[in-house]
Amino acid sequence: MAQQTPVSNDTANDAPVAQDPRLIVTRTTPAGILATLRRRIRGGELGPLPVIVGLILICVVFQLLHERFLSPQNLSNLTVQVAAVGLMTTGVIMVLLLGEIDLSIGSVAGAASAVLAVLAVRVGIPEWGAIAAAAGAGLVIGILHGTIFAKIGVPAFVVTLAGLLGWQGVQLQLLGSDGTVNISDTGAIAALTHTYFVPSFGWGIAVVAVGVFVAFTLVGERRRAAAGLVAMSPLEIAVRSLALAVPVFGSVYVLNQYKGVPLAFLIFVGFVVAFDLMLRKTRYGRMVFAVGGGAEAARRAGINVDLIRISVFGLASMLSAMGGILLVSRSFSASLDTGAGEELMMAIAAAVIGGTSLFGGRGNAYSALLGGLVLGAITSGLYLLQMGTPVRFMITALVLLIAVTLDAMSRRSRRVHARGG
């Protein structure tokens, strides 16, 4: 190696490696962070920026049109409304990361809601047991989809299209002629979306969440610095911590003005955070991204691609089933059209609006939260303005189109960059 090391490079073997001169290091100063931002905007790597700007814009517009839009009551209702479809979106995101699609999520949610209601009410097992069974049914359904897709090679699009039809059939069959099963409004199922935490609990969660984030960031960056790697400056850590703390404490403050932090929203956010950590910080998550970015390369690296695919479809359907459980909880009943409406469209739209690519391999779990809030805000705002479904569908379509356009554009700009050699 000696003969090729440039003379100017005087670093010893163990010392931190000198940065390449082509690397534009701009992370340390405020001006540098701004410059990085500008470069990213031009390069098409926008991350969550467009959707955050969009969300703020939507909120400002609706608040100007209706003074109760940003009221604690409306915002609190909004967070409960987005939870069910939000869980389904989290599952869809996993499938989109593989570069596949799951069209069955609405029907799986419906089938799970029927399993839940029939077990809890007609069979009469404890409600917690019924919840677990419904989620388990979702998992089994997803594993079935995944196995047919991965092992037999039927396109996921077709497998889940069959699922869309088939599981709705199961739902109708289970619910039978009466069509609707009402659940107890005091049991565990109803509690999922009708429980609010006392203010101190909400504050506690916010403090713990932000505290854990700051602590892990500090420790992580210190380790990076100790290993001689590029680390965030204290200023950048502060900015990032603030960027998390402001929305977290802000939400808790607003929600506490009404009834407190809703359990349903906490469940949703909890799953988003858990899946985000799983995707970014574990080997499993890395493998999901690898399969989505290049299944053959992943296979050659020794990754069990079939297992990853089957497990992702399993998780996605399990989350759909949980979404179905929350739908039952909110309406105190499972009916023939639970999950049969716009849930499928909205879940996929939310994932894409939130910034997860339709082309596979790019995205994150937070898309579910951001995209869900955008769609929820539009729904809620138009409801306040007493505009109905037609307008909402048209506006949602427009937002979706913008999101997909951004996705396609950034994909194209990356492909152009990739034509280097």
Added chain:
Amino acid sequence: MSTPVLELSGISKNFGAVQALNQVDLTVSAGEVVALLGDNGAGKSTLVKVIAGVNPADSGDVLFEGQQVSINRPADAQRLGIATIYQDLALCDNLDIVANLFLGVEKTAFGALDEVEMERRALKLLDSLSVKMPSLRVPVASLSGGQRQIIAIARSLLGEPKVVLLDEPTAALGVAQTAQVLDLIERLRDRGLGVILISHNMADVRAVADRAAVLRLGRNAGDFNVEETSYEQIVAAITGASDNPVSRRSERTPATRTEEA
């Protein structure tokens, strides 16, 4: 170069009606570079994929360090210590350099990915290969073809392999990077690894290979000691005739009768 580290015998592989490999034998010893030669479609890549477990053979025996083994999945080959640099589809475009280097062998601490350790080792590895990258945290989609090849080669070395298979590693590289890869191959040999190198570039083969095994239409077509064999003999084996386009061309234009095209 005493005992063969990898010994293949009677390997056959069909793709539908195409017999890509027919009773192929190949051995490589520790500390030896074997060039695997043959025209386009001769079956070189197919043989590599058989050894790597990507497309297992239909029949034939594989001995690894004298033991009969069966390689049915890429993980089997990795476990044995066989690392492969493929001609195509080697990297995940959406992942960054560090993630690609450690794909399938990620380092973890307390159940979570240990990014710091991986990035540190990646830097050190690339540094030891004299490879300079602007940033290790860019998706490999944004790298040049040569940079991608270097990353693919570097990745194969992480697992401390005993046998390294390189399928046309220099095909897309510039002059300096080609020299770098050839240096790298010599260093692997000096470390006592067995290297199988596929290349269409006879200059590369002459520079680093000890032996040349030739495939033609999916069959063995000769096994030569590179030092003692002339360029024409190897070309004749590759094309299957002493009267072939290469020799006809060199007779017409004696000035170009060098090994480099």
